[in-house]
Amino acid sequence: MINYIHSFVSPLGKILLCADKIGLSGLWFENQKYYAAGLDLTHAVTVDESFSDSEFPIISQTRKWLELYFSGIEPDFTVPLHLTGTDFQIEIWKHLLEIPYGITTTYGKIAETYAENHSLPHMSAQAVGNAVGHNKISILVPCHRVLSTTGSLTGYAGGLERKKHLLLLEQSFDKYRD
Structure with a gap:
């Protein structure tokens, strides 16, 4: 499965976003414990700042969610998630x-x-x-x-x-x- 990765700059530092066709599968602060744990970079595509919302809707929705959140507003929508673990x-x-x-x-x-x-x-x-x-x-x-x-x-x-x-x-x- 292809992973799409994107760097988001937050007030608390850079955040790595990872999504696949199912949903958001990772969100890590740069250099945090377990940073990018389980992320398969062999099939990863880096999504730069010039992407279109329709190309990468999960990345786009996550960015909008985080922008609201960090501005002190509780987001009124959810981002599709892809939870992987035990x-x-x-x-x-x-x-x-x-x-x-x-x-x-x-x-x-x-x-x-x-x-x-x-x-x-x-x-x-x-x-x-x-x-x-x-x-x-x-x-x-x-x-x-x-x-x-x-x-x-x-x-x-x-x-x-x-x-x-x-x-x-x-x-x-x-x-x-x-």
Whole structure:
């Protein structure tokens, strides 16, 4: 499958976008942990700034989404996503998609929900944290909205300063979802 890659300049640094015919499959801050993990560059096409919206609609939609987001506006549309990972990771990432803009939750709460949904006596918050940390579509799959059980900032592959900035942008730094 062909991957289309594009560089987007954000207020927090360069972002690499990756899309295929299904949807956005990657969004990484330059030099972040797990940068471009799993990206197959052998079949990659670089999309430059002069592309047309109709040529690369997913890249175009993602750029528009990010422009709104970084201007402090909650985007009112979704970008098609192509989540790739283990079944467990994908389920956790889908849970992240349910966390509303401006709201946070904890690794522990996600673990509790996962355990309940699977009739398990317990699920490790650390296992959830590992899946969250390997999220390939930063910001749009909002892993930055997940905090430690105490409500402190932990574990963001893009860096804690970026996580704090994203939460402040959403005005959710002092809120967390029960």
